[in-house]
Amino acid sequence: GENVEQHPSTLSVQEGDSAVIKCTYSDSASNYFPWYKQELGKRPQLIIDIRSNVGEKKDQRIAVTLNKTAKHFSLHITETQPEDSAVYFCAASMRSWGKLQFGAGTQVVVTP
Amino acid sequence: DTGVSQDPRHKITKRGQNVTFRCDPISEHNRLYWYRQTLGQGPEFLTYFQNEAQLEKSRLLSDRFSAERPKGSFSTLEIQRTEQGDSAMYLCASSLKADDNEQFFGPGTRLTVL
Numbered sequence: 001g002e003n004v005e006q007h008p009s010t011l012s013v014q015e016g017d018s019a020v021i022k023c024t025y026s027d028s029a030s031n032y033f034p035w036y037k038q039e040l041g042k043r044p045q046l047i048i049d050i051r052s053n054v055g056e057k058k059d060q061r062i063a064v065t066l067n068k069t070a071k072h073f074s075l076h077i078t079e080t081q082p083e084d085s086a087v088y089f090c091a092a093s094m095r096s097w098g099k100l101q102f103g104a105g106t107q108v109v110v111t112p
Numbered sequence: 113d114t115g116v117s118q119d120p121r122h123k124i125t126k127r128g129q130n131v132t133f134r135c136d137p138i139s140e141h142n143r144l145y146w147y148r149q150t151l152g153q154g155p156e157f158l159t160y161f162q163n164e165a166q167l168e169k170s171r172l173l174s175d176r177f178s179a180e181r182p183k184g185s186f187s188t189l190e191i192q193r194t195e196q197g198d199s200a201m202y203l204c205a206s207s208l209k210a211d212d213n214e215q216f217f218g219p220g221t222r223l224t225v226l
Contacts, residue, residue: 006154043203043217044155087140089154097143097207099168100215102154112137 002027006103019077023090023093116218137206
């Protein structure tokens with residue numbers, strides 16, 4: 001089955017700097033890659049997703065890149081703000097409506 | 113609140129007892145998922161329904177776990193003969209059948225087995 005690895009497990013950045021989180025997946029049949037943000041004690045919320053027919057997607061300060069050949073994808077957050085502090089999870093699925101295989105998460109701390 | 117809801121939010125039980133959780137998906141969402149999340153880990157897939165049909169179950173789902181979605185709306189997840197290893201957050205998510213959709217998560221039910 002699919003296996004998703006996520007790095008780093010923790011990331012501390014100064015406000016205004018960029019943050020990058022990387023994930024690798026094992027199943028070349030995976031074609032849907034969402035990113036979820038989970039604040040302490042709250043539910044996971046989708047922040048951005050990408051499909052395998054696209055190499056990059058951007059939404060304001062957030063961007064995701066996908067390298068199908070290498071089977072890895074990354075989340076980029078620019079101009080970080082304290083409210084970006086949370087745990088971020090990458091996931092992979094063979095269909096946009098199928099089960100999600102999640103990475104272990106990255107704790108992002110943005111210090112003022 | 114039109115989001116996914118789950119009940120109860122917290123459940124403390126003794127080992128060996130049975131527990132049942134409920135999930136109400138977003139209205140008209142025909143896909144419903146159950147995940148389990150332990151501290152410091154990402155959600156782990158348990159099972160998935162399309163309408164009332166249970167289409168996939170994880171190998172992690174032992175025979176002590178059963179899920180239903182009898183009318184294609186709300187779903188229940190029952191754990192029989194609970195064990196301490198069952199302690200976790202149980203998350204429900206729903207999505208709408210379409211080519212481009214996202215899974216919306218509920219707030220979860222935190223289970224503690226003593």
